Amino acid sequence: MNSNFPNYAERMDNLNASAIREILKLAAGGNIISFAGGLPSPESFPLEDIKKAIDIVMKEEGPQALQYCSTEGHPGLREKLLKRMAEHNGIKGQTMDNIILVNGSQQGLDLAGKIFLNKGDVVFVEEPTYLAAINAFKAYQATVIGVPTDEDGIIPEELEKMLKKYPNAKLLYVIPDFQNPTGKTMTYERRKGLIEVVNKYPIVVLEDNPYGELRYTGEMVPSIKTLDTMDKVVYMCTFSKVLAPGFRLGWMTGKKEIITKIAVAKQATDLQSGTFAQHVCNKYLELFDLDAHIKEVMEIYGHRRAVMLDALKKEMPEGVSWVVPEGGLFLWLQLPEGIDAGEALKECIKNGVAYVPGAPFYASEETAKVNTARFNFSFVDDDTLRKGVKACADTLKTFLK
Amino acid sequence: MNSNFPNYAERMDNLNASAIREILKLAAGGNIISFAGGLPSPESFPLEDIKKAIDIVMKEEGPQALQYCSTEGHPGLREKLLKRMAEHNGIKGQTMDNIILVNGSQQGLDLAGKIFLNKGDVVFVEEPTYLAAINAFKAYQATVIGVPTDEDGIIPEELEKMLKKYPNAKLLYVIPDFQNPTGKTMTYERRKGLIEVVNKYPIVVLEDNPYGELRYTGEMVPSIKTLDTMDKVVYMCTFSKVLAPGFRLGWMTGKKEIITKIAVAKQATDLQSGTFAQHVCNKYLELFDLDAHIKEVMEIYGHRRAVMLDALKKEMPEGVSWVVPEGGLFLWLQLPEGIDAGEALKECIKNGVAYVPGAPFYASEETAKVNTARFNFSFVDDDTLRKGVKACADTLKTFLK
Numbered sequence: 001m002n003s004n005f006p007n008y009a010e011r012m013d014n015l016n017a018s019a020i021r022e023i024l025k026l027a028a029g030g031n032i033i034s035f036a037g038g039l040p041s042p043e044s045f046p047l048e049d050i051k052k053a054i055d056i057v058m059k060e061e062g063p064q065a066l067q068y069c070s071t072e073g074h075p076g077l078r079e080k081l082l083k084r085m086a087e088h089n090g091i092k093g094q095t096m097d098n099i100i101l102v103n104g105s106q107q108g109l110d111l112a113g114k115i116f117l118n119k120g121d122v123v124f125v126e127e128p129t130y131l132a133a134i135n136a137f138k139a140y141q142a143t144v145i146g147v148p149t150d151e152d153g154i155i156p157e158e159l160e161k162m163l164k165k166y167p168n169a170k171l172l173y174v175i176p177d178f179q180n181p182t183g184k185t186m187t188y189e190r191r192k193g194l195i196e197v198v199n200k201y202p203i204v205v206l207e208d209n210p211y212g213e214l215r216y217t218g219e220m221v222p223s224i225k226t227l228d229t230m231d232k233v234v235y236m237c238t239f240s241k242v243l244a245p246g247f248r249l250g251w252m253t254g255k256k257e258i259i260t261k262i263a264v265a266k267q268a269t270d271l272q273s274g275t276f277a278q279h280v281c282n283k284y285l286e287l288f289d290l291d292a293h294i295k296e297v298m299e300i301y302g303h304r305r306a307v308m309l310d311a312l313k314k315e316m317p318e319g320v321s322w323v324v325p326e327g328g329l330f331l332w333l334q335l336p337e338g339i340d341a342g343e344a345l346k347e348c349i350k351n352g353v354a355y356v357p358g359a360p361f362y363a364s365e366e367t368a369k370v371n372t373a374r375f376n377f378s379f380v381d382d383d384t385l386r387k388g389v390k391a392c393a394d395t396l397k398t399f400l401k
Numbered sequence: 402m403n404s405n406f407p408n409y410a411e412r413m414d415n416l417n418a419s420a421i422r423e424i425l426k427l428a429a430g431g432n433i434i435s436f437a438g439g440l441p442s443p444e445s446f447p448l449e450d451i452k453k454a455i456d457i458v459m460k461e462e463g464p465q466a467l468q469y470c471s472t473e474g475h476p477g478l479r480e481k482l483l484k485r486m487a488e489h490n491g492i493k494g495q496t497m498d499n500i501i502l503v504n505g506s507q508q509g510l511d512l513a514g515k516i517f518l519n520k521g522d523v524v525f526v527e528e529p530t531y532l533a534a535i536n537a538f539k540a541y542q543a544t545v546i547g548v549p550t551d552e553d554g555i556i557p558e559e560l561e562k563m564l565k566k567y568p569n570a571k572l573l574y575v576i577p578d579f580q581n582p583t584g585k586t587m588t589y590e591r592r593k594g595l596i597e598v599v600n601k602y603p604i605v606v607l608e609d610n611p612y613g614e615l616r617y618t619g620e621m622v623p624s625i626k627t628l629d630t631m632d633k634v635v636y637m638c639t640f641s642k643v644l645a646p647g648f649r650l651g652w653m654t655g656k657k658e659i660i661t662k663i664a665v666a667k668q669a670t671d672l673q674s675g676t677f678a679q680h681v682c683n684k685y686l687e688l689f690d691l692d693a694h695i696k697e698v699m700e701i702y703g704h705r706r707a708v709m710l711d712a713l714k715k716e717m718p719e720g721v722s723w724v725v726p727e728g729g730l731f732l733w734l735q736l737p738e739g740i741d742a743g744e745a746l747k748e749c750i751k752n753g754v755a756y757v758p759g760a761p762f763y764a765s766e767e768t769a770k771v772n773t774a775r776f777n778f779s780f781v782d783d784d785t786l787r788k789g790v791k792a793c794a795d796t797l798k799t800f801l802k
Binding site for chain 2: 009050104114115121267273
């Protein structure tokens with residue numbers, strides 16, 4: 001009678017262990033240079049300032065910081081984030097009813113899936129996109145479909161074609177700034193075009209902006225949320241890339257009704273995000289200048305981006321090309337046709353370097369380009385970057401013989 | 402075309418804002434004595450020791466504590482928890498593959514729902530049970546059915562009757578020690594009987610033990626997991642009631658295959674639990690004696706339990722009865738037939754005291770006993786306990802006139 005024990009839910013058929021996580025495990029084991037993760041540099045954490053913030057939290061608000069709190073989260077922190085979004089991102093007119101704290105943007109994706117997606121519902125994503133977003137939506141048995149993109153981001157005409165085909169599509173997930181994995185930034189015209197199209201359909205836009213503040217060249221492009229005339233965009237951001245991912249703290253901003261539903265779903269999911277982390281981030285914002293800190297982070301990452309671009313140019317064999325990102329953490333490589341980046345990775349790891357193959361970032365196996373790869377440049381130092389790129393290039397050359 | 406915007410998932414029809422949370426919001430607003438929450442006493446937090454643990458974490462492992470970590474969580478902490486479960490709970494033979502850290506037990510419920518439940522799948526719960534567990538399962542559109550209980554807990558014969566009716570039921574959720582909301586403890590015989598029944602069916606048992614270490618009288622009863630001959634029990638525990646809920650840290654222990662699926666689901670849900678909180682809890686366990694701390698907590702709560710029991714005896718009108726719990730945080734009251742605890746609550750709040758009405762703790766409205774209520778005794782001090790019970794009793798008397 002126990003033959004079908006444990007009997008898992010159907011949705012688990014769609015979910016596989018994240019390639020990123022499995023590779024991180026692998027790379028963490030040995031002496032491997034990892035371009036695989038999306039990890040901030042450990043040097044980028046403002047340890048002293050965080051320590052001061054913690055000391056004051058423990059001294060002045062210890063019992064509250066260790067207690068349960070509301071599902072929506074620390075009111076002072078939410079107020080500061082509203083102010084910051086208004087000043088930095090031009091996202092205005094949002095009130096305390098329009099914001100909820102979550103466990104990093106990843107939980108934002110999960111909760112959006114939870115409140116919107118029935119089995120079979122259509123979710124549009126950029127092609128390629130953040131692979132753990134695909135998994136978050138597939139966990140709700142959604143049909144995840146990639147929308148064609150070019151160097152300027154999603155093509156509104158293509159989006160409209162797809163919305164005509166799937167007029168009841170529930171979500172459009174986009175990372176307009178320094179996209180994961182491609183590093184591309186959607187142009188202003190494309191953002192306006194996107195809003196014009198979505199305004200005609202009952203679809204919600206999830207705008208994920210984890211890297212937006214990490215711009216090393218070029219001019220800031222207004223977020224899609226600032227163009228959102230019909231309150232259809234839910235904007236997500238996080239402390240993970242500008243302060244520290246170990247706090248697991250991000251936030252979602254959008255229409256009050258949607259945020260209320262997110263809160264109801266979050267209650268059933270994990271009650272609330274960590275109170276202590278919320279108090280520390282709140283105190284940090286109160287005491288210190290996050291912008292000054294971000295400037296320091298940008299100097300590290302902007303420099304590493306340049307080092308990796310130089311190394312790629314110097315080392316990579318002919319036929320390998322890459323997107324030059326204006327910000328963020330990633331470079332997107334295109335290998336010569338016929339090279340499978342997954343196969344090449346196995347050899348690269350033998351030679352001491354790891355990256356993430358591009359295929360899992362595509363919504364479907366059929367459209368996946370196997371000759372692509374994502375390289376992270378934020379985590380390791382200059383020499384290691386150079387060494388890793390060389391090892392990788394040398395390995396790829398053996399595939400071209 | 403936007404008439405059905407936003408178009409929520411079907412599952413949201415089953416989910417309502419938690420009564421506990423809504424009442425907490427209400428009670429937090431004014432000068433109301435709250436017996437409503439399940440909050441630890443702020444005096445119970447070992448502030449100084451936690452501060453020392455944090456100082457060392459920041460000094461010795463700051464960059465790691467602020468970084469991403471594995472989905473399963475901090476290896477050192479998981480090892481310490483395995484050791485603790487073996488020594489304190491008799492849960493032996495578990496390895497690092499059998500344990501994963503989660504955001505409090507609530508996320509354990511959500512992830513169990515995620516990996517096991519298809520729409521319409523049957524989940525058995527004690528009648529009544531923790532209301533946010535009902536919501537966690539309903540979020541996966543499960544059919545949640547209460548199993549009859551008496552003063553000794555779930556009745557195995559009744560469970561078997563229900564399993565014969567629903568042989569493919571996926572989950573049985575139980576809180577055997579000082580149950581939420583009733584405060585009852587399942588006897589050893591009942592636990593053995595439960596395992597004998599579930600071993601005949603492909604059902605997973607979720608054993609939730611947040612309060613087990615908070616026993617004020619009587620003898621410890623071995624956990625159901627210790628009787629688990631077929632590896633069908635997933636045991637859940639948390640730091641929330643013995644250290645601090647603000648870290649949002651709990652853990653799940655069970656069959657390797659199940660824990661692996663939980664990890665896959667957690668990756669898609671929020672990547673990992675907070676690294677910083679994990680490091681602090683790990684360092685706390687390394688440096689301090691959690692048992693000595695729990696002893697201090699028990700002195701506070703054991704005393705408050707006695708104070709509330711005394712006050713109830715002194716103040717409550719005839720016809721009001723209650724369960725005397727051997728541990729935990731809650732007292733379960735039965736009001737005279739005909740009194741709706743939800744209606745009485747409104748009057749009680751006017752008189753400055755709040756509790757949680759019992760009805761939402763039942764799996765179905767039909768079986769719900771509206772003349773029940775859950776009183777928490779851990780959160781407020783002696784005088785406030787007495788004052789609150791008196792205000793409540795005086796209010797109830799007006800219903801009996």
